[in-house]
Amino acid sequence: MGDVHSFVAANQLGAERLLTFMDDYGMHDLRALAAVVQNRSEMAVREAIRALPDGVYQSEIWNNPLGERLRYPLKVTVTGDTITLDFTGAPPQQGQGGLNCTWSYAAAHATYPMKCILSPGVRSNAGCYRPFTVVLPEGSILNANRPAAVNLRTRTGWYIAPNIFRALSEAAPGQVQAATGLPHAINIYGRDAAGQLYADHFFMGGGQGACARADGKSALLYPTSASNTSIELMETRAPVLVGAMTGGAELSGTINRNLATAAQRLGIGMMLGSQRVMLDSVLGERAAPSFAVRDVAPDVLLFGNIGLAQLTKDAVPDIVAALDRVAADALAVHTNPLQEAVQLGGDTDCAGSLDRLHDVAGLLGYPVLLKEVGHGLGATAVAELLRLTGEPPVAGLDVAGAGGTSWSRVEQLVRYGEVRHPDLADWGIPTAQAITEVRAALPEIPLVASGGIRTGTDAAKALALGADVVAVARPLLPAAIESADAATGWLQRFIDELRICLHGCGTSDLRTLRDVGTTAS
Template sequence: MGYLVVMEDPGMGSGGQERSDPGMGSGGQERSDPGMGSGGQERELGAMASRKLRHIDACLHGPVQYETVTTGFERYRLPYNALTQTNLSTVDLSTGFLGAPLRAPVLIGAMTGGAELSRTINRNLAEAAQKLGIGMMLGSQRIMLDDEVAAASFDVRDLAPDVLLVGNIGLAQLSESAIPKIAAAMDRIGADALAVHTNPLQEAMQANGDTDFSGSLDRLRRLAGALPYPILVKEVGHGIGAAAAERLRDLPIAAVDVAGAGGTSWARVEQLVRYGEVRYPAVAEWGVPTAQALTEVRATLPGMPLVASGGIRTGVDAATALALGADVVALARPLLAPAIESPAAALDALHGFIEELRVCLHGCGADDLPALKRLDLTRLG
């Protein structure tokens, strides 16, 4: 069975001729990637857009969730206070992130770009973000570097003039020659900050993935020095743990998105798109669970602004993540179907999530986010 339409493949954007997968390609013939293989750059760019649609389809209809690994949030319990002295209607969720004010500590996670459906998704989400006063990460802009037509799928500023808008490029795709193009892509969309995603496991599972990460930290340092934007480093759902955080310690970055395991497994998504099945289930279940990633990065980089993402599904998840040390949370896949449906559906999904978070603060006796962060969570087991 093949999977066609998205979640963002933060690294979903490698092009070029399909190549064999030494080491991972045994055990049956590899599925072809329509549009790949010949015809030069135009065919290559068409293949990127096609792959993005297949990522969307897999995330809508395929078994892309981790099956044995959880986020780890279930190991913590928020302290419920039956004698809360707060007023639900005045609980204050406002905060700031990357120099921008937010009415709630929520970002729309990176999803997609480069196809017409991607444009619909991004614009519907942007409209909701503007109304709610929250931030938005865009999907990988790799395709924008070579395709001006694809840039339209990232155009959301007209609908979201006040939103914290975060661009997105892959660590594996950074090069000296790409820096001017990245700067132009950021200017084109009116971004406020740039997310650089690192996704070695996903790229290893992708049919034509970029698997050479050697020297990538040096390239990241040069990029951060060359661009006038705050840089956020993120994973895509397999987690940033203590070892990775240590390597970020001396880099000129503004924030980290731990993007932990427990939500969507991109090693699973790529296998579904590539083979029509999860051929390597152990790899698909690999990663640093979100709660562990969050606590490890907070301990390693105590002053670093942190985003918690990876399996954030409810306001309770969000409140737990914030109490564990996150500054904001991000969610993506739960918003995919609503974003395809309409701006109103996307708004409704996000509004419900934010209001559940507000109820959690009220039930804990916290009237704002600093009060939530002062609470002691109960560790179960």
């Protein structure tokens, strides 16, 4: 559901920015502006058409989807600043196979290639398509009548663009491209070991056709813009996440790149350290390289990281820019009130912070994970999250319970040179208790367990109690300082121990480990 939440958040952010734009210019609606944009786009396309020689350009293409060859004739007529695409003679609609197209689908596949040929640099809008007339005979496979089946219309529609490119190869030889390898799809569905339904789709193709200026791009499907489910989600090796550690300094950059390299090798996710410094207009530019890991970890699930104290409406553009710069997939928002209270100059104004999270999370355009930093999220925090709307404003939680690194202890050592308040050094909700409390209140929310996760056995216990993923940080740090190979080896041993625990609990599937319950503890 992360993608769906992202789409909703992106739409909401776009709407807010559009309203701000309209307020700035005193606009009540967009009709006048839209007319200007569309008219200018139309003029650009018509100018490109006038550069083509007038004439009638013909082509035909064949396919054989059901054992009988089907012929698709095409006539492209260029007259002044208009083009007519005439598909008269297309095969009749088919009674089986779901190969038929609707008028809108076929017309889109006919006009989009023209847009690519004539005005690739103009943003697409209705004005771009006004110069085109599309003739699709009613009752044909390209304009079927109800109730003809259309589920596999791609097996027909994808032949339209190559036919157009062939027809215009004489009039615009430098602008057309060769045919694209047709798509293949793998559909994966069923029930997992826990009885839950799952379904997924994976698309592949032979690559984009070449043009006069360049080779086609490997594995790119034209004209679709659909993307696959992340392969990491389909073949995750372990429910393990590299927890947030560091960033902002040169050594931090080395550590982060070693961690990211290990995560890429093992197919696990990674959380960056706090990017607060990247919000500073001066220091941010200097610190940014320490967070840059995408070149060594192009496929990992990558979390950016910002403090709840920095999460305000005014800061949204800067936060989004910081996430965009590191090519994050999601945002971890950390809350650390005890650390701030002990820290010299810490921010202790927490009033309304969760209300602010409700207001701002949807504006970011990224899925948000709320996490503690070592003192635990429990039932009270969940109740506060649900107080306003009855629904959490975030896509997931990281309990980050007591038992791991105590930032209260660290900040006391930094501030005083000693631990003056030992009771505060161990303050917090233990990770096991935090998992149990959060899972009882929110049975379905994606839940990360961190805080005292030192071994694969600790991970198995956390998963058995109800966590979906575990995050490990401090125990991994010495290996990450040493090298990427050392970090990879440490994580591999961690994962191997987790697998042995699964075997010891009599299960081979992580999703059934929770059924074992506390027998794993």
